[in-house]
Amino acid sequence: MSLPKAVEAGNAFSIQSTGSGRATLYIVGPEQVLKRDIRLGETTFFPSGSLYNAGRYLAVLTGDSSTESGSFDVIPAHKPVNLSFLARPSRLPVGLHDGITGAVYVFDAYHNLITVPTQVSFELSNPYGAVQKRVALTQDGAAWTAMDSTAQQGVDKFAARIGDVLSARVVIQVAGDPCGLKMSATKSGQALQLVTDPVRDCNGNAVPDGTIVTFTEAYSGGQSTVDVPLKRGIAEVQMAGHNGATISVASGVVLGNQIRWEK
Amino acid sequence: MLKTSLILCALFALASSIGSAQATVRVEPANLQGPRPLPDQTGEAAIRDYVQSWQSLSAAFAQNRTDLLDPAFVGTAKDKLAQTIQQQVTLGICTRYQDRSHDLQIIFYSPDGLSLELTDKVEYDVELLDHGRVKTTQHLSSRYVIVLTPAEVQWRVRVFQSAFE
Numbered sequence: 001m002s003l004p005k006a007v008e009a010g011n012a013f014s015i016q017s018t019g020s021g022r023a024t025l026y027i028v029g030p031e032q033v034l035k036r037d038i039r040l041g042e043t044t045f046f047p048s049g050s051l052y053n054a055g056r057y058l059a060v061l062t063g064d065s066s067t068e069s070g071s072f073d074v075i076p077a078h079k080p081v082n083l084s085f086l087a088r089p090s091r092l093p094v095g096l097h098d099g100i101t102g103a104v105y106v107f108d109a110y111h112n113l114i115t116v117p118t119q120v121s122f123e124l125s126n127p128y129g130a131v132q133k134r135v136a137l138t139q140d141g142a143a144w145t146a147m148d149s150t151a152q153q154g155v156d157k158f159a160a161r162i163g164d165v166l167s168a169r170v171v172i173q174v175a176g177d178p179c180g181l182k183m184s185a186t187k188s189g190q191a192l193q194l195v196t197d198p199v200r201d202c203n204g205n206a207v208p209d210g211t212i213v214t215f216t217e218a219y220s221g222g223q224s225t226v227d228v229p230l231k232r233g234i235a236e237v238q239m240a241g242h243n244g245a246t247i248s249v250a251s252g253v254v255l256g257n258q259i260r261w262e263k
Numbered sequence: 264m265l266k267t268s269l270i271l272c273a274l275f276a277l278a279s280s281i282g283s284a285q286a287t288v289r290v291e292p293a294n295l296q297g298p299r300p301l302p303d304q305t306g307e308a309a310i311r312d313y314v315q316s317w318q319s320l321s322a323a324f325a326q327n328r329t330d331l332l333d334p335a336f337v338g339t340a341k342d343k344l345a346q347t348i349q350q351q352v353t354l355g356i357c358t359r360y361q362d363r364s365h366d367l368q369i370i371f372y373s374p375d376g377l378s379l380e381l382t383d384k385v386e387y388d389v390e391l392l393d394h395g396r397v398k399t400t401q402h403l404s405s406r407y408v409i410v411l412t413p414a415e416v417q418w419r420v421r422v423f424q425s426a427f428e
Binding site: 006024026028029030031032033034035053054055056058060062067069071073075086088098101102103105111112113115139140141142144146 | 296297298320324339343344346347350351354356358360370371373374375377378380382389391393398399401403405408410422423424425426427
């Protein structure tokens with residue numbers, strides 16, 4: 001029996017046998033099995049699409065008086081058709097170094113992992129035209145990359161591409177922590193009106209409404225604290241405004257300015 | 264036909280000429296591509312679950328039962344193996360795979376921790392039966408590429424592919 005050394009997935013191939021009489025040819029592997037009744041001494045043709053799952057196959061030829069066997073490989077088709085692209089996270093703050101990662105597995109049309117090194121292009125683009133590109137070579141069918149989240153918030157597209165095969169994911173970039181948090185105070189009747197400037201992160205992105213801003217008034221003999229969600233980009237509140245009080249503002253771990261209030 | 268095939272394969276599974284000695288397992292130090300460090304426990308669990316998957320495969324193919332693949336395989340690997348078992352049933356054959364040795368190396372742990380790739384230079388025996396009659400028993404070796412993904416309490420094989428060297 002004359003076996004091919006390797007067959008590309010989905011391609012036609014043939015097996016030549018010797019001798020005479022009838023026999024049965026088995027091709028078995030965990031990936032696929034075939035069985036053919038053949039005439040010894042003839043060439044058995046397997047048309048395109050007969051074996052399409054990559055793997056090592058055992059060929060067994062059993063006749064009336066003898067059994068012959070050998071093995072051969074079915075290798076993945078060369079053309080990538082499917083990319084399994086895992087991108088994380090789907091949402092993150094702006095300005096994080098290597099904050100976005102992507103891993104890709106490359107498959108052919110029969111869902112065989114293409115293990116020969118293949119160049120993958122990764123691209124992260126935002127709506128304002130900023131693009132980051134990376135190129136990686138697969139190793140045993142897998143490649144990965146890391147990208148920085150950009151300075152501007154918005155909905156970015158993260159794509160992996162090989163030739164005309166593209167797989168894309170959406171990555172939402174949101175504003176980071178507030179930066180340069182600043183409030184001002186004005187008298188309002190007997191109370192004190194406190195209002196922040198528009199709250200932005202260090203890249204100038206508006207911090208989303210709903211983010212909590214904490215105002216604290218410390219005065220002789222006590223302290224009062226008020227949590228206020230941002231509305232239309234600012235936070236405002238009325239506090240008692242004790243004479244000699246120190247008023248501070250913060251959001252999360254970010255501290256803003258302090259005001260000392262004298263009536 | 265289907266019932267006969269299942270019975271013959273089940274009988275064969277009980278009276279196979281292939282011994283069922285435990286396979287030897289050798290683990291090479293991980294040669295990772297990727298930024299994520301691999302905790303020892305994670306690597307050990309993945310390798311343990313992969314080696315056990317050969318038992319699921321062996322039982323499923325010997326008995327022509329696709330349900331026996333469920334604990335160990337998922338996605339493409341499970342679909343392909345189940346399809347092969349259906350082909351065996353149709354053709355009236357069954358096969359028994361007995362792994363003899365594994366030489367394993369973890370080569371990729373994805374940055375998100377949701378997939379892990381390893382290679383296995385595996386030695387195994389395969390026995391072929393047609394309608395209950397043993398046709399041959401052969402010893403084979405191959406280099407497998409495996410992609411595992413985490414399930415509820417274990418790693419499952421998502422890609423199971425012998426790679427041409």
